[in-house]
Amino acid sequence: MNQFVARSSALRGLLVNEARRHYVSPAQSSASVLMRLVEVPPAGTAKAEQIKRFNAASFGGSGWSRMMSTSSSSSSSALAEKENGEKEKPAEAESKSGGGAESTVPVVSSYWGIARPKIVREDGTEWPWNCFMPWETYRSDTSIDLSKHHLPTTFLDKVAYRTVKILRIPTDIFFQRRYGCRAMMLETVAAVPGMVGGMLLHLRSLRKFQPSGGWIKALLEEAENERMHLMTMVELVQPKWYERALVLAVQGVFFNAYFLLYMISPKLGHRVVGYLEEEAIHSYTEYLKDIKEGKIENVPAPAIAIDYWRLPKDATLEDVIVVIRADEAHHRDVNHFASDIHYQGKELREAPAPVGYH
Ligand SMILES: [Fe+2]
Numbered sequence: 001m002n003q004f005v006a007r008s009s010a011l012r013g014l015l016v017n018e019a020r021r022h023y024v025s026p027a028q029s030s031a032s033v034l035m036r037l038v039e040v041p042p043a044g045t046a047k048a049e050q051i052k053r054f055n056a057a058s059f060g061g062s063g064w065s066r067m068m069s070t071s072s073s074s075s076s077s078a079l080a081e082k083e084n085g086e087k088e089k090p091a092e093a094e095s096k097s098g099g100g101a102e103s104t105v106p107v108v109s110s111y112w113g114i115a116r117p118k119i120v121r122e123d124g125t126e127w128p129w130n131c132f133m134p135w136e137t138y139r140s141d142t143s144i145d146l147s148k149h150h151l152p153t154t155f156l157d158k159v160a161y162r163t164v165k166i167l168r169i170p171t172d173i174f175f176q177r178r179y180g181c182r183a184m185m186l187e188t189v190a191a192v193p194g195m196v197g198g199m200l201l202h203l204r205s206l207r208k209f210q211p212s213g214g215w216i217k218a219l220l221e222e223a224e225n226e227r228m229h230l231m232t233m234v235e236l237v238q239p240k241w242y243e244r245a246l247v248l249a250v251q252g253v254f255f256n257a258y259f260l261l262y263m264i265s266p267k268l269g270h271r272v273v274g275y276l277e278e279e280a281i282h283s284y285t286e287y288l289k290d291i292k293e294g295k296i297e298n299v300p301a302p303a304i305a306i307d308y309w310r311l312p313k314d315a316t317l318e319d320v321i322v323v324i325r326a327d328e329a330h331h332r333d334v335n336h337f338a339s340d341i342h343y344q345g346k347e348l349r350e351a352p353a354p355v356g357y358h
């Protein structure tokens with residue numbers, strides 16, 4: 001018993017210290033965060049009583065422990081949060097349109113669980129998503145210049161540009177003007193390079209005992225942002241079985257091809273992605289054109305998109321495409337910049353990464 005309590009105490013100490021060290025960052029956060037350690041022993045047992053006494057001593061008598069608490073007034077949709085109350089309750093598995101939790105069945109932990117606190121919006125309604133949190137949402141900068149184009153002057157740039165133009169041919173033939181379907185399929189590919197680049201930089205940082213200059217985070221942010229594009233598009237277009245099969249095949253080929261390319265020449269890899277993003281801007285502009293001309297119905301925006309991009313409640317598909325296109329323009333800038341750094345004979349870590357560039 002004493003051993004259990006001692007171990008529990010040591011782990012708690014570690015967790016509290018880690019949380020304090022890493023998460024208290026008032027400038028970055030846009031919402032308060034609560035974490036709760038859930039003890040498993042049945043109520044009334046000696047072990048449960050011992051843990052209760054431990055909690056009382058450590059956290060002022062509350063079963064809840066406010067390990068992290070930051071706030072910012074900059075977020076206009078600053079989201080409040082509520083404690084769940086005394087009774088243990090797993091994270092709510094509410095999913096209004098497919099983007100929330102996967103299951104309503106509570107997970108039983110073998111020794112302890114970490115329950116997510118109930119999070120609510122400013123208006124008091126419950127935060128329905130588990131796949132992203134309020135402090136990860138943002139308002140897209142749609143004033144970004146969409147017409148920027150990196151002129152391919154060097155041999156490698158021309159290879160990158162031609163490669164992307166060639167890749168567009170089968171895409172145009174297969175999808176033609178079915179832009180919803182096209183966007184959904186292309187987002188499954190677009191979310192790969194950031195993850196591959198971020199992963200390889202992460203491994204490099206470990207191998208060389210060097211910081212990354214923020215580039216790991218910037219590239220992983222890009223991958224996550226692209227994945228959210230996909231989560232949004234899939235609310236609008238349901239993939240057919242042969243499209244799912246195509247995604248499998250394309251992902252298998254593209255992941256490995258980009259992995260190899262990034263290991264051999266990150267300069268070329270980022271340039272290819274920069275041009276892919278330019279093409280994405282073009283595709284979304286055509287998509288918008290079809291919406292404005294009434295060829296594609298301007299349906300209400302999916303709930304996941306309204307929360308992720310902090311759109312008004314009456315936002316439409318057109319609003320969603322506008323913010324996604326702005327995201328693509330930001331990815332274009334990030335990747336052309338990354339390639340430029342390599343062109344100047346430097347490593348990415350030598351130039352501060354545009355973290356949080358939306
Ligand atoms: Fe995208």
Ligand SMILES: [Fe+2]
Pocket residue numbers: 190226277280327328331332
């Ligand atoms: Fe993109």
